Amino acid sequence: MANKEFITVDGIPVPIEGEANLLEVIRKAGIKLPTFCYHSELSVYGACRMCMVENEWGGLDAACSTPPRAGMKIKTNTERLRRYRRNILELIIANHCNDCTTCKNNLRCKLQDLAMRYNIDGVRFPNTSGNARPKDESSDSISMDPSKCILCGDCVRVCHEVQNVGAIDFAFRGSKMSISTAFGKPLAESPCVGCGQCVAICPTGALVVKNHITPVWKAVDNPELKTTVQIAPAVRVAVGKELGVRDGENVMGKIVAALRLMGFDEVYDTSLSADLTVMEESAEFLERLEKGENLPLITSCCPGWIKYCENKHPELLSNVSSCKSPMQMFAALLKDRAKKNGEKMFHVAIMPCTAKKSEATREEFATDGCPDVDAVITTNGLIRMIKESGIMFDDLEPEAVDMPFGTISGAGVIFGVTGGVTEAVLRRVAATKTRAALLSVANKGQRGMEGIKEFDLEYGEKTLRIAVVSGLANAEKVIKRVKSGEHFDFIEVMACPGGCINGAGQPYIMHEERCERVKGLYEADRLLSVRCSDDNPVISELYENVIGDRAHELLHVHYKKK
Amino acid sequence: MHENFDFSVTDRILADHKCAQQLIIAILQDIQEHYRYLPREVFPYLAEKLDMSEARIYSVATFYENFSLEPKGKYVIKICDGTACHVRHSLPILERFRQELGLSENKHTTDDLNFTVETVSCLGACGLAPVIMVNDDVYSAMTPEKASELIKKLKEELANA
Structure with missing residues (x-):
């Protein structure tokens, strides 16, 4: 450690450990330098000038765009700096x-x-x-x-x-x-x-x-409307901090209890329709694999990605899975049931995602001119509604979701994190489902917060090339490789870095906290007795009695080139 | 994409600059030189060819005063309003041009697309103040009267062309 280099921040020596700029060194020293335009995950812009520090000669440097040099002596909190920042x-x-x-x-x-x-x-x-x-x-x-x-x-x-x-x-x-x-x-x-x-x-x-809370309250208050609500996987590990529980803790039970208290008639878990997605998408994948056409299969759960693909790569739409997103699958099932029973239903989806709001208004997802999902509320929206209701969230006793869609699998829950859809599909197509087999599936390479993950998978006599990407710039890199002729069999794309747990509808967090949410979801998965979508008894029940031969109508969609 | 727009000029300019993203300013300059402004149609086209966002090209085009998103007249009259010209009464000259051509602070180009009147911050010819330029020609020691005469002359030129 003899050749460690230091800078002096407000009189205290702080080691330089490969930081790209002064700001990171100062923050490491425990000083919360103010910034507007600095973000560790973005390029340095240096416009807001809030992070100015005074050097030993009395000059001012913007800490975000100054590389740390050994021997620097800087002050971060002088009268002059305070005056500048106030100005x-x-x-x-x-x-x-x-x-x-x-x-x-x-x-x-x-x-x-x-x-x-x-x-x-x-x-x-x-x-x-x-x-x-x-x-x-x-x-x-x-x-x-x-x-x-x-x-x-x-x-x-x-x-x-x-x-x-x-x-x-x-x-x-x-x-x-x-x-x-x-x-x-x-x-x-x-x-x-x-x-x-x-x-x-x-x-x-x-x-x-966009805020859609008002129409939801209206529907809840309307005695003639049956209000149903589905909660996406990533929501359960993200409401915490603002409501007095740890971020990353799975509070699904409390959310269900809160929604019932607010007056929703039926509360469901989107993980169930994620199981349906796994079934349909796996079948689609195996079929394409057999025929050797339209590979790679690219996942279709993420509406941000779908829109991106439509805008920039419309020629790849035939590679995108024809499965509706889990949100739209669930909505289609519920609205179909309501129609059969002659009920008036208002269906709300609680999502970590802002793009879901646009997805819900797409004409592909309307039946008889009426959208299947009537309103999408983000996690932040849900937090507001809970606060507005005056519910003491941390005192709530957890409750279970409603039947007949009550049983979910762990495969559905991990849809909320990058690599989750892939892992769920891998579990589905795995030949054996023993504990050891599932553990080995978990370690194939789909887990982790890297933006691009690639791995090979032995399947029968074939070796499948799989990519898992999050963040659309990463998706673009992989798409470019696909277009230049590189072979992939399966590509999972999530628009938000890290997947839905980092969706823009969730309370904003930095990288470390994202890992807490991920842990929360994998823990929820481990604690479920059903880990694979095809082992979920509700799924077989649904295929037998509800979906039957209408899978195409209820669960699939074809995005057209515009 | 606008199907009626002829992109051959844009294609040639792009080829001259090897379709390089970092030459966007030079590309826009050449396009402007040809059309006398930046037609809206070229933006999505450039975005696709240069693999950069249309918003970013728009950002560059609006940052520089010299780029125009509005069609300009055959004669672009630039009236210098730098310090030297300003103190030697450049504003009455500007007023006269606007009056003669029915233009204003918000309307820079005549409807027949013959004249554009705009101010510039300095033409770098302070010894000739007040100075104006019509396309590439410099006119020195201007007065409102000379401005009226000049317009008359230019209109005759147009009529004879």
Whole structure:
């Protein structure tokens, strides 16, 4: 350890351990330097100037864009720096619509937080936020309010670098600068896929998720409507922190109890229809494998990916599985049953995802002009509803979901994490289902938080090439390889990095916490007595009595080239 | 994609620049030189050919004052409003041009697409102040009267063309 290099932060020596910039070293030293535009997973932009530090000669450096050098002596908290930071905050606030109490991002806003930390008690400059472009409400997933934008560019970088979508960018310059689609077109007409990663990263309320809570309450209050609700796998490990339990802890039972208290008539688990997806997708995969056509099979659960594929690679749509997403499968089954029984049903889906809101409005998923899913509520939306109801979440006794869709398998639960769909399919096609066999399936290479995972799988006499990707920029890399002739048999794509547990509808977390959520889901899987979709008795029951020969109508969809 | 738009010019310009993303500014300049503005149709086309987002190309095009998304007139009149020209009364000259052509602060180009009037921050010819340019020609020591005469002359040129 003799040649370890140090920098001195506020008088304390801190070792340099391969950090790319000063900011990381300072944060390691336990100092929470303020930032708007810095994100460890994005490129360095250096625009907000909040992370300025003073060097030993009295000069100022932006910590995010200064590489650490041995022997540096820096101060992070001097009167001059505090004054500068207050000045920057005042200027940002002068350009920001300050309707905090009615803002959808109230209490989750970084600007609010930093204004409080730096004791901003007045702004000397006139407010100019009225000059901003009007709100864009065109997308079913995301609303955009330029009057709240602070031009940190996080959304632009996540949209380009992580998702390779590039729907938005800076437009114009100076005081006229704004975040905009090409030609200021409405977001709905842009290449936006609705993944919402921009919303998750936005430090203010400039980008927020569309809120559909009001119609849900209306339906719950309407005695003539039967309200049914399905809860996606990833939701159960993400509501925690905001409601007083640990993030990553599986609180499915409490969520079910809370929804019943709110007045929902029937509560279900999307993991069940994930089991159906596994059955259908495995069958489809084996069939394609036998015929040797339309390989690789690319998964279809993720609506952000579907939209991306439609926009950028329409010629690959025939490779995409024809299975509906688990959400739409469940909705189709429930609405079909309601129709048979002559019931009026309002179906709500609680999802970690913002793109699901757009998926639910697609014409492919409407029966007789009526959408199968009437409203999609995000995890954050669910948290708001629980708080609005006044339910003491941590005191709730857990409850089980309703019959006849009550039994789920572990395979369905792990759909919420990258690699989950693949593992579920592998379990389905595994020849034996002993404990040892399942453990060996778990270690094939699909697990883990890497953006691209590839492995070979022995299947009968064949060796299958499998890829598991999350983050659309990673998907693009693999798609390019497929197009250049590389062979894959099966590709799982999830638009959000890490899969649904990191969906934009979930409370925002950094990398380490994502791992907690992943652990939570794998633990839930281990604790279930049914681990494989084909062992789920409800599934065989459904195929026998409900689906019969209508699998195509209820469980499949064909996305057409536009 | 706009089927009626002829992309052969764009294709040639792209080929000249080897379809290189990093040459986007040069590509846009050449396109503007040909059309006298950046037609909207080329944006999605460039996005596909250069493998970059349309929003990013729009970002570049709106960042630089020199790029125009609106069609420009045959004669582009640039009135210098830099410090030297400004103190030697460039604004009345601008006013006169606008008046003669029925243009304003918000409307820079005549409906017949013959004239565009715009201001520039400095033409770098302060000794000739107040100075203007019509396409590539420089006119020095301008006055509102000279401006009116110039418009008359240019209109005659158009009529005889």
